Amino acid sequence: MDRTAPPPVKQEATRAAYGRALEALGHQRADLVVLDADLSGSTKTRVFAQSFPDRFFNIGVAEMNMAGYAAGLALSGKLVYCSSFAMFAAGKAWEPIRQSIAITNANVKIVASHAGLTVGEDGASHQMLEDLALMRVLPNMRVIVPADSRQTEAAVAAIAEVDGPCYMRVSRAATPILEDLPPFELGRADVVREGSDIALITCGVEVAECMKAAELLAEQGVQALVLNAATIKPLDDAKVAEVARQCGRVMTVEEHQIIGGLGEAVASSLAQSGVSVPLRLHGMKGEFGQTGPAKNLLDHYRLDAAGIAAEVQSWLAS
């Protein structure tokens, strides 16, 4: 039997797109200065550094100081992007970010890579599953988690147009480049798959997994809508309410603790919009991760397509 294999899905890590977009932005914005904390090869800020060595500063393994330098540069008129792994960029530097960047509304873009479970083998110490919570709570801070490399490129340019702090999470693992994704717009969530039985509201690497989960669910007769909430703050409250009303049931899916992240943002949004529908938060449920390849970890925590579909089915059956 002659079977034609489907074309391979193009994949790229969002961090790679970040490096490329940052370099492109460097050509447009003479005021752009980039900082890193000894991880420029991994965060991909090195791409910018190679083109603009006079506007790149390695701060070394000192993330608190990086936040302070970022603030000082921004308050002197620079557009500042600074990067490290999410664990350190958001975790270790949280208080200097609050004091020196958020309180002052400094024009600093913190782009943190290697977030979530998909860091993989580095294990619990490096799997930052609390960054969205830490950043969401800060006044003045916008929080963005692009779904794929194209969105990431657009988001890098979009946040440059915002005067004030932004936190953007990018990933280590190569993830599918999603076809027909609408252009990124800060604050807008997009329906990337229509459905009527349940709305899966998600972000980042989980968007592709939810798309695949929706396909699996469709085979089982469940029509799942997928909403890509690439901007977690400010959340697209109107769109969240609309898809919740349309489907009558919502599950949030995130590579993050279910406390404080996208799930609770959606829960709060729905409650304040007066939309009362069954809601379930899916993500890390109060535990730290473990070591292993990203694929195994997503499987273990039921955050891959099969796991998400199974979560939906078990909920519908209960």
Add this chain to the structure above:
Amino acid sequence: MTTTSTRPTPLRESVAQLDARANRMRRDVIRMVHAAACGHPAGPLGMAEMMSVLYFHEMAVDPQQPEHPLRDRFVLSNGHCCAALYSSLARRGYFPADQLAQFRKYGSHFQGHPHLGALPGIEMSTGSLGTGVSVAGGMALAAQVDGSPARIYAVTSDGESQEGQPWENATAAAHYGLGNLTLLLDWNGIQIDGRTEDVMNPGDIAAKYAAFGWQVLEVDGHNTQALIDALAEARADTGRPALLACRTKIGKGVSYMEDVPDFHGMAPNDEQAIQALRELGDPAPEDLNHDQARLWE
């Protein structure tokens, strides 16, 4: 339209004028903290000469153009000592001095720690120790990138030196050769819980900065001429960041506060305020109705 091509001119006041400024600042601090009935009086008293030399001799700033792009910047990294900063800004002409009576009051612009945007002349929000020196480093790096003549000054303290972040800045500022950055260390040996050597001995902070590759100048923090000279020496060394290790006495000028840890974070009562104002030569020490503009003239 503002003039941006020429840098503001430092005032370069005389030692006698600067000492009078320091005295005036001390009286302001006592009235501010007494009016607020809370705050930190003793630290600012110990910084009066440092602040008067910075604002009335050293720094190129212009109260008429507080956002002048070529201005020098000041960051109060030990933000709890902001009574000295608020007094300096008022006396330099950024806003009327009688507003100082609003210190820490509900609805006022005078927060208990400096808040960017609340008042003209405030360059940075501080209060969480360790953060301000880092930001000053970033400002110095920005000026270096731009080839700007602007210099960056910050006051830090021995208590603050127990944090980790200042040492991250010490490494980075030396690495990038930030010769436009000058820190003044308020080295009074006192912190909230007592003497620094008892609470957590920071050791020889001057030697530490020297080991990091900084230009270190040890000075008597109450000797105006010595401060002027050290700042000039720091300016002349364009390749390294500078630390002025200023030996100071907390509560300087008020006998019962000098070198007393209790007044790090405690306001004087009426009787104590009157005594302090009297010792500082205030013309109306018994008048504690601080809302009267004439008391701030």
